[in-house]
Amino acid sequence: MTAYDRSTRRPPVGLLPLAATALLLAGCVPLDGPVPGATATDPAPAPGVAPATARLGGADCEEPVVTAGEASNGGWKIIAAMELDTTSGREKSTVFLDEPFGASLIWDGNGPGTDRFTEAIGEAIGYPTVEVIEGLDRITTMFTGLREPDRTLGYRAVEQVSVPITLVCGNQGARGTVNTWSNIETGLIDCSLPANEPPSMPSAMARERYCPEG
Structure with missing residues (x-):
């Protein structure tokens, strides 16, 4: 038995704040987080604009212009597994694994606070910039109704995607990369x-990592 449910979910931006606790990587900030710490050097400016400054987060930045580059696929990532x-x-x-997944932003150097720009960034890249994807709740739901004596592995995975962006307000600009997701798969x-399954599929990854040997 191999059963799975895959969905492409691109929810409306600006609905759910991103949990900062899900993003503990160095140099990585949630898309509604505070201004990152200053670095020794400023990022390379976008064409025709000056390096990013605090002005990007100021009240005079009412209509930021966000330009998205070409998205790159980062492959599938297992975020939850339970038997x-x-x-x-x-x-x-x-429970073997429980690591909720959420969108994050890495600036090329010092960048602005992003709480005011989340919606504009999401509209520009066409991928989620809010919402944390949980895993175990959906797996538990799929387990409901299993009554035959058996050992069943449940997993949940997200297909990662990275999108480079340029954010400009007036003559100030900053570059960064949004790390988010394009598809979700939950399976038994x-x-x-x-x-x-092909080795590149999340079901094959889950089987290799979490099915007992022998």
């Missing part, structure tokens, strides 16, 4: 059955 064991007649669950795997 449901009903072989004893009772339900026993084991019977580890006792042989694999029949």
